[in-house]
Amino acid sequence: MNAETALASTPAVTALGDQAAEAAITTACRSLFMPTIRDQAGVLAEAAARERLSHKAYLAEVLAAECDDRDARRRIRRIKEAKFPRTKHLADFDPTVIEDLPPARLATLATGAWIDAGEPLVLLGDSGTGKTHLLIGLGTAAAEQGRRVRYVTTAALVNELTEAADSKQLSRVVGRYARLDLLCLDELGYVSLDSRGAELLFQIITEREERASIATASNASFSQWGATFADPRLAAAVVDRLTFNAHIINTGTSSYRLRTTRAREATVTT
Secondary structure, X not given: OOHHHHHHHOOOOOOOOHHHHHHHHHHHHHHHOOHHHHHHHHHHHHHHHHHOOOHHHXXXXXXXXXHHHHHHHHXXXXXXXXXXXXXXXXXXXXXXXXXXXXXXXXXXXXXXXXXXXXXXEEEEEOOOOOHHHHHHHHHHHHHHOOOOEEEEEHHHHHHHHHHHHHOOOHHHHHHHHHOOOEEEEEEEOOOOOOHHHHHHHHHHHHHHOOOOEEEEXXXXXXXXXXXXXXXXXXXXXXXXXXXXXXXXXXXXXXXXHHHHHHHHHHHHHO
């Protein structure tokens, strides 16, 4: 490329004063949906001037700020879309109280590699042993990593599916649940399901089988799931699908909530 060709290919640059440049940045950022650059361009420009950054370095800074802010907004949006009933984080959970969950195993689960592999997770244990905390904590970690997550109790999901079937919207609802990266299904075994509700739930499980993860929490052992699904064959099919290549964690019988409360009270009294 000769000098004349290079000059012809160089984009034209308009010399703008600071006020005109700020107005142009605001207009362009609104058009391109870049609110962070719009808000921080001036501040970062002043910092770039102090640090004597090149134009390319300044551009890198403002683009990085926009990307970081978008990631943060996406994490917040993913958590909101998951519809967790309360805030629970893995950092607030003490895995040492559960023999079946050493810290290294919890750390591995927190990475979400099992979700990417489409593997199930089953939490079994008595009421109050930390199942829901773990379920929400792992779901929150997955959402913060950008995955599509949805928390729902078994009863609420069955009710939603029944209403969808009655209004001829079942395929749409099943499709919506099928597109999730992780479905957190809580309280499986707490209530008995009629044959129709059990079959609808089975449809969701089958739709996600070996393709997308389901994390389930239940206070009933696998042998007791027949009481939930009424039909023993259906119960066996559910167990088979939720345990194939699954991560199964037994949270035990000792109440995690009671232990946490007593520990907090002991800290206060001392």
